[in-house]
Amino acid sequence: xxxxxxxxxxxxxxxxxxxxxxxxxxxxxxxxxxxxxxxxxxxxxxxxxxxxxxxxxxxxxxxxxxxxxxxxxxxxxxxxxxxxxxxxxxxxxxxxxxxxxxxxxxxxxxxxxxxxxxxxx
Numbered sequence: 373x374x375x376x377x378x379x380x381x382x383x384x385x386x387x388x389x390x391x392x393x394x395x396x397x398x399x400x401x402x403x404x405x406x407x408x409x410x411x412x413x414x415x416x417x418x419x420x421x422x423x424x425x426x427x428x429x430x431x432x433x434x435x436x437x438x439x440x441x442x443x444x445x446x447x448x449x450x451x452x453x454x455x456x457x458x459x460x461x462x463x464x465x466x467x468x469x470x471x472x473x474x475x476x477x478x479x480x481x482x483x484x485x486x487x488x489x490x491x492x493x
Contacts (some may be wrong), residue, residue: 373450375458379425388425388463395485399473400445401465402485420458424449428466441466441473448479456491 379385392405426445428438445464464482473481486492 373424373453375420375456376422376424376449376453379423379461379463384423384461385425385427385463388461392461392463393489395488397467397481397485399467399469399478399481400485401467402482402489403463403465404489404491405461407459422453422456422458423461425463426466427463429468431468432466433468437472438466441478444473444475444478445482448475448482451479452483452486452492455493456486457493460491462491 379388388403388405392403395402395404426442428441430438432438432441445466449464483492
């Protein structure tokens with residue numbers, strides 16, 4: 373991902389959960405935080421970078437299912453990244469569902485959430 377830094381630390385996730393806005397979709401929940409409040413945004417926002425993290429709780433399923441869904445989210449994000457505004461901190465939370473969503477389902481859900489959040493150019 374060319375313009376994105378990974379969010380890995382628990383305190384970074386917690387800050388976005390606390391200060392960011394959330395948008396709920398069918399398969400994903402998006403937490404978005406704009407501008408200088410974002411973790412790593414001091415340097416990242418000025419340089420034109422985003423921060424992005426993906427989480428999936430154990431309610432989603434066993435590790436194979438959780439990791440597959442996280443890979444689907446990351447790949448869809450990679451495809452839409454050039455169309456995103458810069459200086460955002462985004463956290464995608466995978467929601468539990470009985471049926472495993474396809475790549476296209478996750479992509480459509482992600483696009484609608486990003487549009488509602490105003491993250492697309």
